[in-house]
Amino acid sequence: LRDNLNALAPVAGGSTGNVLTPDSACAVGMKWVGGMTLIEHQKLSADSACIDFLSIASAYKHLHIEMGLRLTEVALGDDAFLRFNNNSSASYYSVQIQLRQPNSITTQELLSGTCAFITVVPGKTSTPGSPFNTVILDISDYADTTKPKGYNVDGGLVFGTATQQTRKESAHGLWNNASAISQITFFPFTACFAASSVATLYGMS
Numbered sequence: 001l002r003d004n005l006n007a008l009a010p011v012a013g014g015s016t017g018n019v020l021t022p023d024s025a026c027a028v029g030m031k032w033v034g035g036m037t038l039i040e041h042q043k044l045s046a047d048s049a050c051i052d053f054l055s056i057a058s059a060y061k062h063l064h065i066e067m068g069l070r071l072t073e074v075a076l077g078d079d080a081f082l083r084f085n086n087n088s089s090a091s092y093y094s095v096q097i098q099l100r101q102p103n104s105i106t107t108q109e110l111l112s113g114t115c116a117f118i119t120v121v122p123g124k125t126s127t128p129g130s131p132f133n134t135v136i137l138d139i140s141d142y143a144d145t146t147k148p149k150g151y152n153v154d155g156g157l158v159f160g161t162a163t164q165q166t167r168k169e170s171a172h173g174l175w176n177n178a179s180a181i182s183q184i185t186f187f188p189f190t191a192c193f194a195a196s197s198v199a200t201l202y203g204m205s
Helices: none
Strands: 019-022 030-033 036-043 051-053 062-068 077-084 092-100 104-113 116-122 134-140 149-158 166-175 184-188 198-204
Touching: 036 051, 051 198, 062 184, 077 149, 092 116, 104 116, 116 134, 116 149, 116 166
Parallel strands: none
Antiparallel strands: 019 030, 036 198, 051 184, 062 134, 062 198, 077 116, 077 184, 092 104, 092 166, 134 149, 149 166
């Protein structure tokens, strides 16, 4: 690093995923902060009724999950849901929004549910090429023990080649429970997640 006149002391290398950020308290005015740490990666070698992340440490600020899912059922697709800490009480609130051509928006809501919406997952007869969906899910302040936990989902899927079979979707949900999240379970409404479905969990610092 340099200022306008002088060479400054070098900044030590950061960890993978860190971001170089201005900080007036540092001698060189910059420091490494944040980033994501891989906690667990799961790629199904066989069909499975769920994807489970267990014993999640409370060492991070937020959680970030990326998934690619497909179902074993013959239908074009179906909803998938989540639960935290294996809790199936009526404490979940969620809404799901889908955008499709031409200028069509559909929504569904689940109040006081025993689980919460995350995404629609294509079935094994979906085309072209038996596709998997794409899902990004963020959970903020998951280890806090004083408030309910919220999450956001961004994703999309293709389950056919006809009009309205390519869709962009998002979801938001709340778990009305103050417990720190130590387990996350994803499961479909029917059938199973197909082999080669994938989910990767990161901790954000």
